[in-house]
Amino acid sequence: MTLLEAKGLSIVFPTSRGEVKAVDQVDISLGEREFVGIAGESGAGKSTLALGMLRLLTPPGKVVAGEVLFHGTDILKLTDEQFRKDYRWTKLAMVFQGSMNGFTPVFTIGSQLKEVLALHGREASDSTISKLLETVDLDNSIASRYPHELSGGQKQRAFIAMALSLEPEVLVTDEPTTALDVITQATIINLLKRLRKELGISVLLITHDLALISEAVERLYVMYAGGVVEEGPSIDFFAKPKHPYSQGLLTSTPTLTSNEIKGIPGFLPDLANLPPGCRFTPRCPFAMEVCKRDYPPLKGVGGERVACWLY
Amino acid sequence: MSGKSSYLEEFSKSKAGMIGLALLLFLLVLSVYVVLAYPSNIASTWNNPESWQGNPAKAPPTWVTLLGVDAPPSLEFKGGQWANASVGSGNYNYSQSYTFKWTSKVTPSNIVFSPRFSGTPLEAEMTWSKPDGQSIVIYIASPQTNSNYDATDQDISQWIHQFVEAQTGTLQGTVTFGEELDALFDADGPNLLSNPVLQGTYHVRIDVLSRSPIALSPSSSLTVDGRSYGIMGTDLYGRPIQLGILLGLPYALELGAVTSVAAVVFGVVFGGISGYIGGRRDGFMQWFTLVFLALPALPFLVAISYSFTLSLISEALLIAALSWPFYAIIARSVALSVKSQAYVEADRAMGISAFRTFFTHFMPRLTPVTIAYTVLGIPAGILLAQTLAFLGIAPPNIVTWGGILDEAFVQEAALFGWWWWVFFPGMMIVVVATPFVLVGFALDKIVSPKVSAK
């Protein structure tokens, strides 16, 4: 059952050099109880996509096309007030890249947890708070502390506790472990996996780290320069990525089992001035004439979908 | 885009900034004109009430007539040759006539006769003929050259009083000020002094009698002081406000510029270095900034003016000494944000000297800030200086708007409704500030994002 779905979503940022197409006609879906990943490098548009789907874009960024369906309702069409009351945090919660700074610095962690609960009409007692903190392996004393008194890992966990406080159906996590040490990172990912199972929520994990994503998700999307280039079950994908970019990305990810590392030559194209055709063409070892001309649509290739003229 | 040329380019795109720049140039040209066109001792002329007797006092600007206010402007009759005729037995008679039309319903504020001649005339005889045919004859015995005879002078008023007595049939002990003009302009009859003003053509003939030939200068004049003057009116002494405003302009600009440049340059260098070196020395420099920040500018300057005679430069430097801390605080935060960048550390690792680092990384960011705040600081300096002038503290022999306003305040201009005396000098402070603000804001907008950007 599809829970959350973006259809043909396009997001642009007007700049002095022209419109930057941060997200260009992206289709993405998240099923019930599913753990889905979005992988890609900086400039791929993955964070923008997530913010766009949760109506959190800051102006001047704006959605120019497409719809976002939650249980079949286009949530982009709702009024701000409706969406705020009925969806934000109660159904759709998010853990941000900057969640380290996600707490208002002048209130204690406990009071911020209570505020969210109370605002949405839940019970906001001390015991609820300590139970919440317990689910993310934090002890009760955290509640009376200010954000600046916590370590990065503690803040991230406390924020996850806050994200789960209203038992949302979807949890979007955007680089939840960047800037954390590996050991903390592993515990956070473990926590996400455990909570998904225990609470039966759907999780969308956005990260640049293919290794991290491989250990967590069931299905993943790979984005490049604002578009999805490949989508499929993670087993299939990691066994044999189809898109040349996916292949390059995988070989450039350092692993403990190999002494070798490769890079992808060249750089990301200018998003304000995109060439026609496939955006990966200038860096692609298999580039053909057609690639320069036409943008490849997503096609089914052996259980996966790939946007490449090779298939 | 970055670099110096792009700052200019961006600035030229700001409409407000360009308008400000144009206004600024206009003010500059105007003040250069003032400096060149008026003698350097003009301030002492300004401060001498005698020099302004020919002007109507307390007159609103002439353009109020356009708003339907009945405030006739002054009429001045000057020049023209004197017709002369010998009247036998060694008597000489020189004469001149003036004709003017009076259409206003109010009398003029005064009439002033200013004979200019060489020799010793016996008397001057003025025949004032009203539109209804009545004439008043005024004899001035032994007129003096370079004197101004106005309607309230004994020489003139006694004849008017006689006329009043003749018309009203009552003996006038004293005639209060202004009633001379009623006599000269109102319709005749027993109620002369309360009759309406006669509109129509007035003839004034002046004869000068002498026993020996004299030379009457064409610069002799008869002025009918109106009830309005110039673009901005006059004050209690008849000084034109517009002149005061012009004379005050170079002072205001110069003081503002010197103050701002001194304060901003010192403040930015001080704050910039403070932020750059950091540590204990930074702490001390911050404390030093606080010490000056805590000096209350206005009272301090007042108190200090009792110890030293102010000149324009010393006043400007004193104001600067009290305002640099604000700029030091801003510059320090800019320097800190630069310092937090790894390229400062990288320079050290490269063996590049601290001095060079300061110039390659800090100055390019501090300079635009300096320029923007210098521009924004000028109106602040002007305002403070004018406020001091209002309190009676200003370098001697300088005309200031604050000083003009001080006089307006002392003379209770607001109570008497002499609004032009209050409005224009004050407005000038705002007007002069405006272009600086427009330019400064345009600059600030260009500069600030670059400071904060990584």
Place this chain on the structure above:
Amino acid sequence: MTFRRFLVVKTISYAVALVATVSILYVGIYPSLQRVIKDQATAEGQQFQQSLVRAHANLTQKQIGQQVAAFKATFLAQFGFNQPLPVKFALQLQNLFTFHFGSSYFTLAPNGSNQVSSIIAAYLPNTIVLFTTGTILVVLAGSIVGLLAARSAGGKLDRSIPFIAVFHSSLPTWWVGFLFIAFFAYTLNLFPSGGINSVPPPVGLVPRFGDFLLHLTLPLAAFFVVNVGGFAYVIRSLVFSTMGEDFVLTAKARGISNNRILFRHVLRTVSPSIATQSILNVASSFAGAITVEVVFRWPGLGLLTYDSILSNDLPVIIATTFILTIVLLLGLYLGELCYGVLDPRIRSG
């Protein structure tokens, strides 16, 4: 622990700053201060001489002269006139800090004393009432306008605020006062043109208070008009920079309404800065708004200073400057403490 350290460090640093600031002031007024002291010595000497003559009719002119000279020398010695400069400096500073400003040449306190300290004590409360009330109004209105402007960033209000701010800040307050008097007092006859109450004041507490309010309105309005724009601008900038922080976005994601984010999360976060700004505003308005009092004949320190300038009453001028310096520094100090109290990052280390 940390907050106590913060307190002690700040207190020491401001105390030392106070001495330093006053020293600068001292250098600036040195010549006039010496003149004042000598004048006082002469005046007191004359009084002493008269009382001497009255009390001891048998004294010779020479004896009187000697005694008066000795009296003057003792008087001057209190101010270190026979001492090297550093001691003189210390003694005179001590006299300033203990509010021994001497006696005024012309002004009298309502209780008839000509001691400058009593005169100041009589005038200072009026200044405090006017500008504290004024600043409270400015802070309230400025904060609301600033917050609203920051909320609708890029909107009409937002774009016009900088211009209003600077236009206002280049308005001389006293001039605005002038215009207000001309219009509201003399043209419309709505408010009295100046003073703190009618002469004679109305009978009864309530009418008297009403009369006071009536007199307060115009100076308050002039002060408000000139200052509110700048304050709103400061708040707008503060709020604006805070609105870009991560926690604002996450608060929005949490389903907290925009108003609540603005008026609770953002406002509380910038509140330390607002508090500092407000206190600084009060303190500096005391010093900067002399002229408002002058124009409205409001019997506070400003008017006192102005009248003293007109009558060359130096002791009073020196004293008001000294008092205003202390007030300003005290304001800066309180502002910093307020920041410390309101910001948990300082309060709890």
Place this chain on the structure above:
Amino acid sequence: MPAGSTNDPVLKLEDLCVFFTSKRFMEKAVVVKAVDGVSLEVGRGEVVALVGESGSGKTTMGRAAIGLTAPTSGKVTLVENDLEVDVGKAKGKTWKGLRKRLQIIFQDPFSSIDPNMRVYDSLKIPLQSQGVKDAGEVSRTIDDVMRRVGLPKELLDNYVFQLSGGQRQRIGIARVLLFNPALVVADEPVSMLDASLKGDIIHIIEKEAKERGTAFIFITHDMAVARVAAQRIAVLYLGKVAEIGPSDRVIENPYHPYTKALLQASPTIEPGMRDKTKEVNVRGDLAISTEHPPGCVFHPRCPLVMDRCKTDVPELKELEPGHWASCWLY
């Protein structure tokens, strides 16, 4: 041979300690032992990785190694042509001269080069301040380093802010290579770069080490990157070396429980993991406390802690040739 030593060393750290003492008014003096008795040698053309969590002291150690931070005790020596320079005590001219021999690559390419300068100027200024005045030599040197980091000459006229992160990091490396230094500390040079660009940067470092014999201290928190980039890995914990040895050995056969935990926690491409919980055999977070625990500094988090660990400090022991660990288990 003692722990951490190597043949033909360029740089020797001997019992290096860097303590930061902050004594603030009214507060107890706080001593942070960022580096606590580390001995390490880096050989000519060798890349040694320092691995550890934030707070492990790896950056401080790197900075002390090139003289940017003064050691509290211990010795840092640069060995070149049989000449030894005491880096820790160098001052004035000697120190400035060292800037040509010992260099550093910074983590953040966006802040380590002034974005408002032209690329050419950012390379020219270091050369000039080291006394290279001849215009021809300046431009030859600049062309050479641009080639070595794989950037086209056309970029020289651009402003730094017009460059992408990957390009900027290459400029950062080019600046470092200007003087062909003897040793370069690369402080997390790839951690802020996109995956597709990491390989190229590592390759540039490898090539410089191989072709010019430049030694590198490669600081990273990522075991996988360390393996790819370095011949030897030193794992740091709270300012001390927990384990040091050849990269392959440390990763394939780790001895220290902390190394094991780091390796367990490191993500690998392993889609089969998605239904399992990752084993992380440490407790709690890295103590940010300033007081180091007595005994083994790792014992409060160690899953295999023994009584002895709480009181006695373990020495580094050679457990395989060139592979040392400090743990009471061995």
